[in-house]
Amino acid sequence: MLDYNFNSKFNDNGYSIICGVDEAGRGPLAGPVIAAAVILPEGCIIEGLDDSKKISPKKREKLYDDIISKAVSWSAAQASVEEIEEINILNAAMLAMKRAVDSLSVKPDLALIDGNISRGMPIDSVTVVKGDSIVPCIAAASIIAKVTRDRLCLELDAQYPEYNFKKHKGYPTKEHRELLIKYGASPVHRKSFLKFMYKDNKD
Numbered sequence: 001m002l003d004y005n006f007n008s009k010f011n012d013n014g015y016s017i018i019c020g021v022d023e024a025g026r027g028p029l030a031g032p033v034i035a036a037a038v039i040l041p042e043g044c045i046i047e048g049l050d051d052s053k054k055i056s057p058k059k060r061e062k063l064y065d066d067i068i069s070k071a072v073s074w075s076a077a078q079a080s081v082e083e084i085e086e087i088n089i090l091n092a093a094m095l096a097m098k099r100a101v102d103s104l105s106v107k108p109d110l111a112l113i114d115g116n117i118s119r120g121m122p123i124d125s126v127t128v129v130k131g132d133s134i135v136p137c138i139a140a141a142s143i144i145a146k147v148t149r150d151r152l153c154l155e156l157d158a159q160y161p162e163y164n165f166k167k168h169k170g171y172p173t174k175e176h177r178e179l180l181i182k183y184g185a186s187p188v189h190r191k192s193f194l195k196f197m198y199k200d201n202k203d
Helices: 008-012 057-070 081-087 089-102 136-159 174-183
Strands: 018-024 033-039 073-079 110-114 124-128
Touching: 018 089, 018 136, 033 089, 033 136, 057 136, 073 089, 073 136, 081 089, 089 110, 110 136
Parallel strands: 018 110, 110 124
Antiparallel strands: 018 033, 033 073
């Protein structure tokens, strides 16, 4: 359940502009990892706001519009497949988060980050485990990141229709794994995530 008073303790410690930060796409076999940062106005309540994973795609789209219309500032950023391969998925997710915070038109003085790891933030940061279910601005960031990535997967589907990205969004479903074995990896697949394709089959 979201705690709309969560930010107040940080306000009491001198932080006046607080953003929530979350990412989408650490688990998929393809595509970039997306991060978002959102600053909500003080006292802003968005009906239905919650962790993006608990919300239907249709409701996420509506909340996306609500968030961007009410936010003081918001941004989405990514780390590419090439960057994921070069620096690993965790570091790439942290890089995308940093880019999202850097891209805000209003500069925050504190970032509340979903999870338990923060690296390379340009401002003070606090991690919040399961923050997307607790902190409104993190929940908002989770929805912006998820919708942004889902829309990107529709673009990937148009480029590589044989992989059916519009359905599985790059995640390692049974169908996606079978299509990968059938067609091989595309340029947008994360090669280091595809070890299952190269195991010796001795059956």
